Amino acid sequence: MKKSLTMFIFFVCLAMLIPSIGFAGSGSLTSPANPTNLQSFQLSKGVTITYDCGANSYGLITSHQQGDTLFGGGSNDSAVYRTKTGKTEGAAYTTVPTTSDSSQFHSGWTAM
16 A cells, blocks of 8 residues: 555656656656656666657656556646556566556556
């Protein structure tokens, strides 16, 4: 439960940060990497974020390497979604979201 709450808080903070850093395109970030456009932002050890960003929207999926839960959300929705489908415990999740909004989270994901 504590790990889920930590991931939820982390995801909400990240969702507020993304529009201000000017991401475009798609990709993934895994700690301890720290890209130059995120100089003041550091991921916790074992945390991975995958993203797809359009000009005015984004979709994100985040997880911890040791966990089995994925957390997702998008700029067009205030909900944070979670699923235990598609994540192998002990492995980093690097699959990029399929859309730059939350529409992919409406099927098979649970709103928190």
